Amino acid sequence: MKKPILILPCxxxxxxxxxxxxxxxxxxxxxxxxGKADTLCxxxxxxxxxEARNRVSSSRCIVIDGCPLACSxxxxxxxxxxxxxxxxxxxxxxxxxGLKPREVTLLDEDGEKLSKLLAxxxxxxxxxxxxxxx
Amino acid sequence: xxxxxxxxxxxxSGECCGLGTISRIATRLALEELYDETVTICLPLxxxxxxxxxxFAKEHPTIAVDGCGKLCAKKAITKYSKDPVDSxxxxxxxxxxxxxxxxxRRVLKGKDLENAKRVAKLLTEKVEKIxxxx
Numbered sequence: 001m002k003k004p005i006l007i008l009p010c011x012x013x014x015x016x017x018x019x020x021x022x023x024x025x026x027x028x029x030x031x032x033x034x035g036k037a038d039t040l041c042x043x044x045x046x047x048x049x050x051e052a053r054n055r056v057s058s059s060r061c062i063v064i065d066g067c068p069l070a071c072s073x074x075x076x077x078x079x080x081x082x083x084x085x086x087x088x089x090x091x092x093x094x095x096x097x098g099l100k101p102r103e104v105t106l107l108d109e110d111g112e113k114l115s116k117l118l119a120x121x122x123x124x125x126x127x128x129x130x131x132x133x134x
Numbered sequence: 135x136x137x138x139x140x141x142x143x144x145x146x147s148g149e150c151c152g153l154g155t156i157s158r159i160a161t162r163l164a165l166e167e168l169y170d171e172t173v174t175i176c177l178p179l180x181x182x183x184x185x186x187x188x189x190f191a192k193e194h195p196t197i198a199v200d201g202c203g204k205l206c207a208k209k210a211i212t213k214y215s216k217d218p219v220d221s222x223x224x225x226x227x228x229x230x231x232x233x234x235x236x237x238x239r240r241v242l243k244g245k246d247l248e249n250a251k252r253v254a255k256l257l258t259e260k261v262e263k264i265x266x267x268x
Contacts, residue, residue: 011147012176013158022149026240041148043206046181071178105162 002133004038005126006059008076010066010089011042016101017066017089020115023107025064027119033126037062046075056081060129062122064089085125092118138265142196143174143257144207144218152236153201156224156250159242161199163254168261181210191215195264199257201225220260224253 009025012018029037045052057080063072064087076083092114093099101111145161148154165172173190180187190196191211198208198221211218228235228249236246 009149010176011149011158011178013145013147013161013174014176018147018176022147023240025149030238030240039149041146041150041154041206043146043148043177043181043210044150044204046178047204047206047209049204069179069182071176071182074182075178105159105166 002036002130003059004036005084005129006056006061006081007037007039007064007122008042008045008056008061008072008081009039009064010072012066012071014104015066016104016107016111017093019104019107020089020092020101020111020118021064021066021072023111023115024118024122027115028122028126032119032123036130037122037126042072042075045079046071053079060084062087062125064118064122066090084129085122087118087122089114089118138171138267140194141168141172141261141264142191142194143172143199143261144177144180144191144196144211145174145199146177146201146207148201148206149239151201152239152242152246153224153228155201155239155242156228156236156246156253157199157201157207157222159247159250160222160224160253160257163251164257164261167254167258171265172261177207177210180214188214191218195219197221197257197260197264199224199253219264222253222257222260227253227256 009021099110147158192215198218
């Protein structure tokens with residue numbers, strides 16, 4: 001079986017962007033494309049955990065950033081990760097101005113809708129990348 | 135008027151398993167309860183070396199909330215600021231309580247959400263103790 005594509009979301013905790021990024025990641029890894037996609041703790045990677053760094057440097061990575069500080073992209077780059085696709089929650093919000101996620105702790109209806117939209121896009125990207133390597 | 139000191143809470147959002155989700159949800163619930171008295175900081179952002187975040191934890195009492203025994207939050211605060219005044223290890227806490235870790239890492243429901251609320255209550259008590267309320 002091929003190595004799963006790693007998805008690394010922002011873990012932002014102050015606004016809903018991080019919650020949406022995480023939620024979408026789990027949808028893809030656990031529900032939409034189990035086995036084809038996986039994730040790991042961003043904090044563990046940033047702490048310099050050797051196993052996490054090895055996984056990132058030897059995998060194709062999809063990063064999801066919540067805010068312009070781009071913690072996910074920056075830290076995957078620092079760990080010599082191969083970023084094959086990048087998603088930004090802020091871009092998704094701009095495209096869907098009618099959706100206004102307000103809850104951070106437990107996503108509200110708009111947050112859930114954005115998470116589903118993002119998850120579908122990530123899943124499509126996972127399919128594309130998987131087909132390319134077949 | 136007795137001004138309560140602001141307390142920082144740095145939580146793991148560990149994406150590897152549901153323990154990170156409990157840490158994150160519990161921290162957010164405590165934050166909602168103690169609005170205006172607590173500040174939370176994204177762990178990856180804290181780790182990437184933003185001086186503002188490190189400065190806050192140097193100047194204010196800070197609690198680390200970790201999902202697992204790797205203790206990323208506790209180690210990060212100690213490394214970049216100073217020792218946290220208190221900490222929570224969710225994995226150890228759940229073992230002590232005799233409850234199972236959550237199976238779903240995306241959405242906490244039922245007993246898993248109740249466990250997150252129980253951790254949040256403990257966290258709230260720790261914050262109040264630091265503030266000299268309890």
